[in-house]
Amino acid sequence: MGVLSPAYVLTLGLTVLGAGTLTFASRHWPGAWTGGARRLLALVLLGISSAWVATNSGGHWSPATSLPLALCDIATLVAAAALWWEVPILVELTYFWGLAGSLQSLLTPDLRVGFPSMEFFEYVVGHSAIVTAAAFLVFGLRHYPRSWAVPRCLGITAAYTALVGGVDALTGGDYMYLRRPPASWTLLRLLGPWPWYVLSAAAVAAVLLAALDSPFWRLRRRAASHQPTVRTA
Helix, strand or coil: CCCCCHHHHHHHHHHHHHHHHHHHHHHHCCCCHHHHHHHHHHHHHHHHHHHHHHHCCCCCCCCCCCCCCCHHHHHHHHHHHHHHHCCHHHHHHHHHHHHHHHHHHHHCCCCCCCCCCHHHHHHHHHHHHHHHHHHHHHHHCCCCCCCCHHHHHHHHHHHHHHHHHHHHHHHCCCHHHCCCCCCCCCHHHHHCCCCHHHHHHHHHHHHHHHHHHHHHHHHHHHHHHCCCCCCCC
16 A cells, blocks of 8 residues: 555544644643543554454464564553553653654555555554544643653663564564564665664664653753752751
């Protein structure tokens, strides 16, 4: 499926419209309705995750290809939990993984089928919902990343990547493209051959996360300057 197919372009347009509308409305007209919106979006993400597992539990199931171990798979569950409970570390992971990872997956999809297949819906709705959750939680509901959010999330991502690398070694799989690049064109093709693109991708991730965190530097400094000074005797 070409990335510029009409169905896919429509998907990207609806993602931008939905994320923008939800974020704008929650920022300018906050209220009890945002709680219902959070939980509804969380249920959409859980539904997508369940559909993916069900789709991959048929007669062609294989530990090398059918486990939900891609970063966007775990990001789906993390985003659902962040929407439901608003735990800071989960919100931070959703924001960074969503806008540095899932958004890139939407712009350069590794998708072999087109509309109206189930895989198409799982891919585009899942990635779109993660991006929407990231924008909604951070820019709409103002759950801004805390100090040291970038190294914290990079450390969690590195640990998860190492875990997936172990699974790849045991199963012969290629989860997170740690053993070979995707068949379709993605930004990984610009980062060099295997295994160098893994290291290049880690460096790019660090830069992207720092860039995504930069809008909040001044807010954190301003908040810190307004903290009361504790005097000791």
